[in-house]
Amino acid sequence: MALSLRVQRLPSASASVAFAARAAAIILALVIAGIILAITGADPLDLGYQVVEASFGSSFGMEDLGVLVTPLILTGLSVAVAQQIGAWNIGAEGQFYAGAFCSAAVGLFVPGPPVVILPLMFIAGMFGGAAWILVPTLARAYANVNELITTLLLNFVAILLVYYVSTDVWRDRTANSATPRLSAEIPEFYGSIHWGLPIAILIALAVAALLAFSRWGYEVRLVGSNPAAGTYAGMQARRHLITVMLLSGAIAGLAGMLELAGTVHRLQGGISNNYGYLGIMVAVLARSSAVGVIFSAALMAFILNSGIILQTQGLTTSVVLAVTGLILFLTAIGDELAHYRILRDKA
Numbered sequence: 001m002a003l004s005l006r007v008q009r010l011p012s013a014s015a016s017v018a019f020a021a022r023a024a025a026i027i028l029a030l031v032i033a034g035i036i037l038a039i040t041g042a043d044p045l046d047l048g049y050q051v052v053e054a055s056f057g058s059s060f061g062m063e064d065l066g067v068l069v070t071p072l073i074l075t076g077l078s079v080a081v082a083q084q085i086g087a088w089n090i091g092a093e094g095q096f097y098a099g100a101f102c103s104a105a106v107g108l109f110v111p112g113p114p115v116v117i118l119p120l121m122f123i124a125g126m127f128g129g130a131a132w133i134l135v136p137t138l139a140r141a142y143a144n145v146n147e148l149i150t151t152l153l154l155n156f157v158a159i160l161l162v163y164y165v166s167t168d169v170w171r172d173r174t175a176n177s178a179t180p181r182l183s184a185e186i187p188e189f190y191g192s193i194h195w196g197l198p199i200a201i202l203i204a205l206a207v208a209a210l211l212a213f214s215r216w217g218y219e220v221r222l223v224g225s226n227p228a229a230g231t232y233a234g235m236q237a238r239r240h241l242i243t244v245m246l247l248s249g250a251i252a253g254l255a256g257m258l259e260l261a262g263t264v265h266r267l268q269g270g271i272s273n274n275y276g277y278l279g280i281m282v283a284v285l286a287r288s289s290a291v292g293v294i295f296s297a298a299l300m301a302f303i304l305n306s307g308i309i310l311q312t313q314g315l316t317t318s319v320v321l322a323v324t325g326l327i328l329f330l331t332a333i334g335d336e337l338a339h340y341r342i343l344r345d346k347a
Contacts, residue, residue, distance in 0.1 A: 006343050013338035018287075025334025029327040036322075042315070050313055051306045059191055064308075065301050066193035067263055071096070071272075072297035073200040074255035075279025076286060077207060078129075082248040083288040084211060085241050086224040091136065091151025092252040093276025094158035095129035099253025100260045101162055102128030104267035107182040107260075108170065117184035121257055129253015130246045132158060137245040141238045147245070155276070163269040170267065178268035186262035196258035201294055203251065208290035220244055252276060278304075281328060287335060303327060 013021070034044035055061045075092045082089035089095075103121035110117060136150035165171075165179070172180040186194040211217035223230035223237045230237055255275065264271055282300050286292030307320040 007340055008343050010339050010341060013335075018335065018338045021334040021338035022331055025330040026327060029330040032330075033323045033326055037319075040319075047310060047313060047315075051309050054309045055302060055305055061305070063191035063193055064305050065298070066190065066197055068301035068304055069297050070194075070197045070200050070262070071255045071259050071275040072278060072282055072300050073204055073294055074251050074258070075275045076282025076293040076297050076300075077200075077204050077279075077290060078248045078252035078255070079279050079283035080286060080288045080290055080293050081207060081251060082245060083283060084220050084224050085244040086227070087140065087241065087245060087248075088148050089133065089151055089245065089248045089252070090148055090280065091133060091154050091249075091276070092255075092279045093272055093274070094151070094155035095132045095249045095252035096256040096259075096272045096276045097155075097158035097162045098128040098132035099125035099256030100128075100267060100271055101158070101165070101256075102131075102253070103257035103260055104170075104179060104182070107184050108179060108267075114184040118186065118261065121184065121261055122254070125253045125257025125260075126250040127253070129256065130250040132253070133245055133249030137242055137249075140245070141241050159269075159272075162267060162271065166266075166268045172266070175266065178266040181265050182261060184261065185265055186258065188262075192263075194258075194262035196262040199258065200255075203254070204290050204294050207247075207251075211290060216240075216243075252279070255279075285328070285331060285335065299331075 030048075034048070037044045037047065053061075055065060075096060078092045078095070079089050103125040106121045106124045107117060110120060112120075132154060133151065136145070136147045136154065139145035139150055140147045167177050170179045172178055186196055188194045211221065219230065219235045220240050222233070223235055223240050227237055230240075256272070259271060259275070260267060278300060282293055282296045285299065286296040303324050307324055310320050310323070311317065
């Protein structure tokens with residue numbers, strides 16, 4: 001009796017297999033990066049020790065990770081939410097800036113105590129992000145215009161808008177390149193880590209629960225995976241597309257508000273640090289899972305923090321970017337391979 005082997009792709013991978021594949025991919029990436037560093041004359045073991053020690057061996061390192069992971073959770077969640085309906089929100093960067101802009105307008109020009117101003121900034125940030133994605137959403141819903149292009153191009157408009165107001169009409173005459181410091185700030189609970197971190201985690205969990213256990217979430221997932229079946233079942237695909245995209249933009253705008261009120265405290269150019277673009281990688285690594293975004297954001301924050309530490313050890317930016325890209329590349333491959341299994345057929 002002869003046996004033949006064939007490869008089959010499964011629509012989903014078990015949690016244990018996906019975790020093992022990702023761990024193996026990260027280990028392989030670190031081994032390859034270590035070999036490359038050793039060839040260049042560096043000591044990979046010593047550098048690895050420096051990274052781990054600086055990241056987890058002190059409260060300062062943990063604070064850096066916490067500050068980085070907060071916006072990454074929300075921008076990753078923003079992209080992941082849009083993917084539930086089969087759309088790609090490449091404009092989380094612009095929505096981040098729009099949310100920061102609107103919340104800064106409230107923080108700078110609306111008088112009142114922080115207990116009143118912060119909730120208003122919260123709402124303004126979500127409104128700014130949702131407003132910034134509104135035109136691409138309507139263009140996709142009613143004219144079938146590709147949202148990849150429209151959301152991407154609006155990023156540059158939002159970035160330039162924030163640069164303009166922070167260096168001109170709203171600028172602090174003493175700071176010269178930023179607005180005055182906001183009077184309302186999100187309080188810190190562990191060093192420089194503010195309460196935006198638990199808020200971001202709770203929002204990710206709430207969105208996960210909404211998608212998994214509500215009728216709306218079921219319809220969104222069905223329409224996203226099979227639009228024809230959803231339409232046949234009487235579901236309003238266009239309405240769901242609009243609500244999901246607006247929610248996606250609102251979450252990215254909220255990330256801008258939390259970064260402004262919790263970390264930077266001034267509206268300034270470059271406030272995002274590319275969190276919107278990094279959120280795309282976070283969502284892809286999480287395979288569009290709202291809960292997975294939390295862990296993917298933590299991994300991304302560690303990678304980014306490691307890059308900063310490696311630069312302080314004398315490595316160039318190019319080397320750091322290459323190592324970071326290798327880790328992300330192999331991790332994505334590992335996630336994909338977790339969906340395959342080898343079957344044996346008896347001939």
